[in-house]
Amino acid sequence: MPEPDPQGASLLRLAHVSKRFGGVQALDDIAFDVRPGEVLCLAGENGCGKSTLIKVISGVHRPEPGAVMEWEGRDISGLTPAEARALGIQVIWQDLALFPEMSVAENIAFERNLGARPRLVNRKAMRAEAAAVLARLDVDLPLSMPVGRLSIANRQLVAIARALVAEARLVFMDEPTASLSQRETDALIAIVHRLSAQGIAVVFVSHRLKEVLEICTRVTVLRDGRLVGTYPTAGMTQARLTELMTGASFNYAPRPEARPAAPLLELRGLTRHGEYHDIDLTVAPGEIVGLTGRLGSGRTELALSLFGMTRPDAGTILWQGQPLRMRHNRDAIRMGIAYMSEDRLSLGLVQPQSIADNTVVTVLDRVLGRLGLISPARKSALVRDWLTQLRVKIGQPTDAVSTLSGGNQQRVVLAKWLATAPKLLILDSPTVGVDVGARAGIFAIVDELARQGLAILLISDEAPEVFFNADRILHMREGRLIEEFIPARSTLAELEEAVHA
Amino acid sequence: MPEILRAVGATERWLMVVIAVICLGLSLATDTFLTLVNLFDLLNYSAVNLIFAAGLLVVLIAGGIDISFAAAASVVQYLAVTILMQIGGGNWAIGLLLAGLIGFGLGAINAALIHHFRLVSIVVTIATFNLFFGLLMFFTGGVSIYALPGWLSRRIILFEHETASGWAEITLPVLVMVVMLAATWFMLRRLNFGRQLFAMGDNPEGARRLGINLGAMHYLAYGWLGLCAGIAGLMQVHYAREVVPNALYGRELEVLAAVVLGGARLGGGRGTLLGAVLGLALVSITQNGLNLLGVSPFAFRMIVGLIILIAISMSSETLRGLTEGLRRRRIREAQS
Ligand SMILES: Nc1ncnc2c1ncn2[C@@H]1O[C@H](COP(=O)(O)OP(=O)(O)OP(=O)(O)O)[C@@H](O)[C@H]1O
Ligand SMILES: [Mg+2]
Numbered sequence: 001m002p003e004p005d006p007q008g009a010s011l012l013r014l015a016h017v018s019k020r021f022g023g024v025q026a027l028d029d030i031a032f033d034v035r036p037g038e039v040l041c042l043a044g045e046n047g048c049g050k051s052t053l054i055k056v057i058s059g060v061h062r063p064e065p066g067a068v069m070e071w072e073g074r075d076i077s078g079l080t081p082a083e084a085r086a087l088g089i090q091v092i093w094q095d096l097a098l099f100p101e102m103s104v105a106e107n108i109a110f111e112r113n114l115g116a117r118p119r120l121v122n123r124k125a126m127r128a129e130a131a132a133v134l135a136r137l138d139v140d141l142p143l144s145m146p147v148g149r150l151s152i153a154n155r156q157l158v159a160i161a162r163a164l165v166a167e168a169r170l171v172f173m174d175e176p177t178a179s180l181s182q183r184e185t186d187a188l189i190a191i192v193h194r195l196s197a198q199g200i201a202v203v204f205v206s207h208r209l210k211e212v213l214e215i216c217t218r219v220t221v222l223r224d225g226r227l228v229g230t231y232p233t234a235g236m237t238q239a240r241l242t243e244l245m246t247g248a249s250f251n252y253a254p255r256p257e258a259r260p261a262a263p264l265l266e267l268r269g270l271t272r273h274g275e276y277h278d279i280d281l282t283v284a285p286g287e288i289v290g291l292t293g294r295l296g297s298g299r300t301e302l303a304l305s306l307f308g309m310t311r312p313d314a315g316t317i318l319w320q321g322q323p324l325r326m327r328h329n330r331d332a333i334r335m336g337i338a339y340m341s342e343d344r345l346s347l348g349l350v351q352p353q354s355i356a357d358n359t360v361v362t363v364l365d366r367v368l369g370r371l372g373l374i375s376p377a378r379k380s381a382l383v384r385d386w387l388t389q390l391r392v393k394i395g396q397p398t399d400a401v402s403t404l405s406g407g408n409q410q411r412v413v414l415a416k417w418l419a420t421a422p423k424l425l426i427l428d429s430p431t432v433g434v435d436v437g438a439r440a441g442i443f444a445i446v447d448e449l450a451r452q453g454l455a456i457l458l459i460s461d462e463a464p465e466v467f468f469n470a471d472r473i474l475h476m477r478e479g480r481l482i483e484e485f486i487p488a489r490s491t492l493a494e495l496e497e498a499v500h501a
Numbered sequence: 502m503p504e505i506l507r508a509v510g511a512t513e514r515w516l517m518v519v520i521a522v523i524c525l526g527l528s529l530a531t532d533t534f535l536t537l538v539n540l541f542d543l544l545n546y547s548a549v550n551l552i553f554a555a556g557l558l559v560v561l562i563a564g565g566i567d568i569s570f571a572a573a574a575s576v577v578q579y580l581a582v583t584i585l586m587q588i589g590g591g592n593w594a595i596g597l598l599l600a601g602l603i604g605f606g607l608g609a610i611n612a613a614l615i616h617h618f619r620l621v622s623i624v625v626t627i628a629t630f631n632l633f634f635g636l637l638m639f640f641t642g643g644v645s646i647y648a649l650p651g652w653l654s655r656r657i658i659l660f661e662h663e664t665a666s667g668w669a670e671i672t673l674p675v676l677v678m679v680v681m682l683a684a685t686w687f688m689l690r691r692l693n694f695g696r697q698l699f700a701m702g703d704n705p706e707g708a709r710r711l712g713i714n715l716g717a718m719h720y721l722a723y724g725w726l727g728l729c730a731g732i733a734g735l736m737q738v739h740y741a742r743e744v745v746p747n748a749l750y751g752r753e754l755e756v757l758a759a760v761v762l763g764g765a766r767l768g769g770g771r772g773t774l775l776g777a778v779l780g781l782a783l784v785s786i787t788q789n790g791l792n793l794l795g796v797s798p799f800a801f802r803m804i805v806g807l808i809i810l811i812a813i814s815m816s817s818e819t820l821r822g823l824t825e826g827l828r829r830r831r832i833r834e835a836q837s
Contacts, residue, residue, distance in 0.1 A: 082712030
């Protein structure tokens with residue numbers, strides 16, 4: 001593929017773009033270009049600067065002096081968010097940036113309410129516009145429901161719809177598929193191709209490398225805030241891309257078959273009407289049980305009951321052979337159950353608080369010194385311990401969690417739960433938005449925890465993830481467990497076929 | 502459920518029920534509550550607080566808080582009346598314009614401090630509350646003004662009717678209140694600026710990324726409250742027929758409690774004008790009722806506090822939780 005032509009073939013061209021946040025060099029002398037109508041991927045590990053680059057281009061962050069930014073050959077440095085939108089730059093933000101109290105329709109069509117001049121609100125037109133975009137996306141959402149009451153996957157769809165509502169020339173999608181099901185992902189990919197056919201350029205960020213290679217023609221790789229290069233995807237493999245991103249390579253194999261032990265947790269006929277039915281399941285110490293199935297199959301609902309957040313209507317939970325009744329998730333934490341939730345951005349972390357405080361919030365009693373006050377020394381020791389084990393890339397433990405990149409926030413949540421020293425660890429989609437290197441890191445830790453005797457329930461809709469990391473896989477559909485797989489005795493293709501059938 | 506009620510939120514519906522019960526109780530317990538004279542007086546008196554409430558609601562929706570507005574209203578009263586006397590009394594239109602302008606200016610001071618110096622709104626407005634009130638007391642020496650422009654001292658009566666228990670009147674503040682409520686509703690619901698205010702209160706970072714001008718929104722929210730406060734201050738002079746520097750002292754918390762009771766969320770993004778009006782109505786009717794029952798005004802404060810606690814804990818979320826629980830139980834019974 002020919003090199004970008006600086007004489008104006010590019011829609012957007014950047015050179016020498018840098019951005020510092022205090023001590024963190026988030027972007028270092030980046031060159032970047034997007035051509036009209038192309039689908040370009042932006043790849044790199046967590047914290048390498050992908051979201052920061054998008055924020056610079058959309059006018060949210062101002063780059064350091066010396067940056068060159070051109071739009072169709074015209075200088076656009078010093079751009080504001082409103083000017084970026086006027087050029088036709090739309091963004092699906094990684095943290096969605098929606099308005100939770102507002103209706104789905106108003107969130108999607110909020111564009112109509114922008115502007116510095118007084119204008120009447122036209123609710124009917126907004127609803128019609130929102131309905132039209134959702135129809136294009138082939139999804140059905142309740143238009144008047146507040147966005148805050150939607151599931152995280154549906155919120156993601158709202159964010160996508162909002163970016164498509166306006167006249168766009170360049171759409172950034174920062175991990176838009178992170179919590180979408182296969183069907184919704186397929187619909188989105190179809191949309192991406194349609195946009196590109198209409199001459200609208202799309203810059204796509206994803207940690208699912210398979211997806212990256214499928215939909216893009218070129219991929220720009222960043223590492224540690226620096227540009228590694230821009231490559232055509234033709235002829236590129238996942239392994240090669242991983243190597244470019246991380247500078248290292250990884251191998252995968254299913255886990256050897258394990259010998260059964262006495263179960264720590266046993267479910268008999270557990271039922272909660274409308275959510276899951278007649279669930280029989282065991283998890284033994286040292287065992288990793290995978291639970292997979294499509295979004296909405298009842299996986300998360302089951303996990304919430306195991307964590308004492310909702311009460312089953314029928315059936316029994318046995319804990320070390322004894323019946324267990326939980327009224328509250330405090331009971332669950334006391335028994336030694338930890339739950340890393342799916343919607344961790346909003347439920348798992350107190351965003352404005354420091355990384356350190358977020359890590360120790362679940363184990364405050366263990367960092368208490370004399371007089372029952374929090375001992376700063378114990379706190380920082382515990383925090384340092386977990387953050388280094390999980391390789392979280394941070395400036396200072398006292399920085400606010402909200403300054404971390406998406407993937408690194410995830411690791412802080414994991415650190416928080418591991419600090420409770422649980423007996424049963426429920427991981428609900430633990431690697432959504434986590435890069436390949438860190439995924440391997442997280443599963444190495446999970447494996448190590450299992451070796452130490454922890455029972456682990458791993459929930460994920462990514463078949464390869466459960467296949468390579470679980471001892472047994474339970475397949476859930478429409479609230480029921482329908483089959484069991486032993487990875488050592490089957491193939492990934494079999495599992496994928498069953499789940500996507 | 503009738504169509505019109507379905508459009509109304511759960512908090513508002515709950516408040517309507519409570520208000521209806523209290524009104525019924527008071528009508529039975531006293532023979533003065535349900536008279537035209539009392540109800541009109543209640544309306545004239547509450548008009549001032551309702552104008553405050555409309556302004557405060559805008560600030561709460563935008564994600565801020567302001568406790569300086571009652572002090573600002575006292576400053577406006579003093580300045581406006583002094584200026585009006587200088588120019589020979591003026592008329593109600595000049596008075597309202599003047600009060601609104603000075604009020605807007607005082608609100609803009611809050612907006613400037615909060616936006617340009619990135620200070621927390623509660624801290625800023627505690628400071629400006631003390632500043633406004635301190636300056637006022639310093640320059641007036643706490644002396645009241647009794648010499649008012651003619652239209653203020655005679656009062657403008659829009660409607661009167663003689664009843665067995667005396668004259669029932671509706672005065673200018675009620676009309677002004679209706680206009681201010683309508684304007685606030687229009688801005689919040691029908692104008693793009695209103696929606697931008699909701700957006701800023703709901704998710705400030707999201708609003709910034711969409712290119713909403715947060716500075717302008719701060720001036721709009723605090724300026725609007727200042728405008729309302731100025732106008733409410735002048736209307737309070739109309740009601741009381743005197744300017745007493747500390748007449749509005751403590752009013753800010755009463756209004757704040759009523760607006761929050763009406764479902765506005767501290768922290769922004771949520772609130773309705775109907776809720777604010779109902780919240781204020783609940784507090785005012787209770788106050789009026791206890792007064793008629795001869796209860797001590799100290800007990801009144803305590804009882805209002807209790808009502809707010811009970812009402813807030815029974816608010817929409819709790820109700821939703823209760824109905825959800827009942828629904829689940831019914832399903833379970835039906836299935837077993
Ligand atoms: N507002 C901020 N203040 C301080 N540091 C920041 C801020 N925003 C980003 N950073 C830092 O800049 C670096 C790049 O972050 P960025 O969010 O761009 O990463 P990313 O590539 O999007 O990662 P991910 O895949 O995890 O989303 C990180 O180290 C992050 O902690
Ligand atoms: Mg990111």
